[in-house]
Amino acid sequence: MTEDTTPHAPPENGLQSPALPVAPDSSQDRGHIPPPAPHWLIRLVHQLRMLLLRLAIRMMPPQLTLFELATGGIVAQMLQQAIQLNIADRLDAGPMTAAELGTELNLRSDELHRMLRACSSAGVFSLDSAGRFSNNYLSRAMRSRVSGTFRDTVDYFTSPEINEVWTELPNTLRTGQGGYEQLHGCSVWEWYAQNPAAEARFARSMMGLSALDAQGIASARPFRQIKKLGDLGGGAGLILSEILRRNPQLQGVLLDAEGVLHIAQQLLTKRGVAERAELQPGSFFQDVPNGCDGLFLKNILHDWDDADVRTILGNCRSGLPVGGKLLLVEMLHEPNTPNRVSSISDVQMMMATARGRERSEAELASLLKEQGFELTRIHPLPGFQSLIEATAQPPAAAH
Numbered sequence: 001m002t003e004d005t006t007p008h009a010p011p012e013n014g015l016q017s018p019a020l021p022v023a024p025d026s027s028q029d030r031g032h033i034p035p036p037a038p039h040w041l042i043r044l045v046h047q048l049r050m051l052l053l054r055l056a057i058r059m060m061p062p063q064l065t066l067f068e069l070a071t072g073g074i075v076a077q078m079l080q081q082a083i084q085l086n087i088a089d090r091l092d093a094g095p096m097t098a099a100e101l102g103t104e105l106n107l108r109s110d111e112l113h114r115m116l117r118a119c120s121s122a123g124v125f126s127l128d129s130a131g132r133f134s135n136n137y138l139s140r141a142m143r144s145r146v147s148g149t150f151r152d153t154v155d156y157f158t159s160p161e162i163n164e165v166w167t168e169l170p171n172t173l174r175t176g177q178g179g180y181e182q183l184h185g186c187s188v189w190e191w192y193a194q195n196p197a198a199e200a201r202f203a204r205s206m207m208g209l210s211a212l213d214a215q216g217i218a219s220a221r222p223f224r225q226i227k228k229l230g231d232l233g234g235g236a237g238l239i240l241s242e243i244l245r246r247n248p249q250l251q252g253v254l255l256d257a258e259g260v261l262h263i264a265q266q267l268l269t270k271r272g273v274a275e276r277a278e279l280q281p282g283s284f285f286q287d288v289p290n291g292c293d294g295l296f297l298k299n300i301l302h303d304w305d306d307a308d309v310r311t312i313l314g315n316c317r318s319g320l321p322v323g324g325k326l327l328l329v330e331m332l333h334e335p336n337t338p339n340r341v342s343s344i345s346d347v348q349m350m351m352a353t354a355r356g357r358e359r360s361e362a363e364l365a366s367l368l369k370e371q372g373f374e375l376t377r378i379h380p381l382p383g384f385q386s387l388i389e390a391t392a393q394p395p396a397a398a399h
């Protein structure tokens with residue numbers, strides 16, 4: 001994508017929760033985050049990095065590496081503050097000392113300097129020998145008004161909401177129940193329906209993740225053959241908007257909760273595809289949009305346990321003709337192969353969804369087959385996700 005898909009304007013005083021996400025004018029965009037390298041290169045570099053990391057760990061005293069790991073939560077707290085204070089946006093005009101930032105923010109310069117120095121020790125922001133902070137490769141991706149910003153995603157993962165959910169880990173290990181059920185007595189989605197500001201933050205955070213894979217998904221061959229695509233649980237609509245832009249023959253239907261559709265309406269309008277996109281409030285546990293020859297579910301199945309996934313896939317099969325396309329985006333994860341990205345995503349699903357999990361290719365293929373689909377192809381994507389293509393089989397072939 002070349003234009004701004006930023007979901008919202010930053011709060012003026014830096015301390016209030018952001019306003020409703022509205023993609024700002026592209027004229028306000030102050031530089032793009034570079035597009036991701038090809039998926040194979042990213043995976044290769046990741047493997048190399050893990051290899052070097054393992055080597056380095058063996059050469060360092062274990063105490064130092066364990067110190068770094070055990071203090072990861074401290075880094076997360078500081079990133080949360082850096083976001084609340086809009087530091088990356090403030091540094092966009094040029095380097096600033098903590099004293100200058102502190103004057104703008106009415107904060108103490110010594111403590112601010114120490115916090116930002118610690119952030120820069122973790123790789124976010126640069127600090128020069130004159131004591132001036134500036135944006136670097138990582139902090140530039142935390143600016144609010146740039147295409148593909150990751151600001152809202154960092155905000156979500158470091159938020160008090162998620163910290164609180166993780167305090168329930170001991171109970172989850174005992175009962176298998178996720179954090180929202182334990183804390184609030186309802187599913188995350190029911191809780192979001194009662195907490196629109198948190199629901200909106202989550203939808204914006206998914207946009208940050210989606211931006212990484214949007215082009216790879218939207219340019220995939222299967223979308224070229226579909227006439228009407230239902231995006232189930234499509235969230236803020238970023239991916240659907242990109243698919244519609246790249247596939248002019250397509251009509252789209254976005255099915256999600258009412259509060260989320262409000263955000264999607266603005267984004268689809270902003271990106272010039274609203275007239276080809278219908279917004280349908282509803283639940284994929286009840287039904288799927290009518291008349292679609294393709295259904296798309298990105299990061300949906302990993303939110304649910306196998307029984308719920310069977311219901312969702314069964315509804316998808318009922319809503320598609322034989323030969324219809326089911327396109328899933330999921331983070332495939334083999335059971336006994338740890339991966340720094342997908343293993344963490346998996347435990348986040350464990351804590352923050354209704355018994356959701358990342359699944360292996362074999363697990364997904366089997367669930368698909370049970371519900372009358374054949375897994376036909378897997379397209380790896382840059383963000384460690386895969387676009388999984390399945391075809392609706394004739395009823396006799398269903399098990």
Ligand SMILES: C[S@@+](CC[C@H](N)C(=O)[O-])C[C@H]1O[C@@H](n2cnc3c(N)ncnc32)[C@H](O)[C@@H]1O
Binds near residue numbers: 207233235255256260
């Ligand atoms: C993990 S998010 C994925 C959003 C989007 N597909 C993406 O990848 O950016 C899950 C989405 O499912 C929606 N959702 C949850 N339960 C749903 C239901 N029963 N029917 C329709 N959408 C639902 C949520 O509101 C949320 O937008």
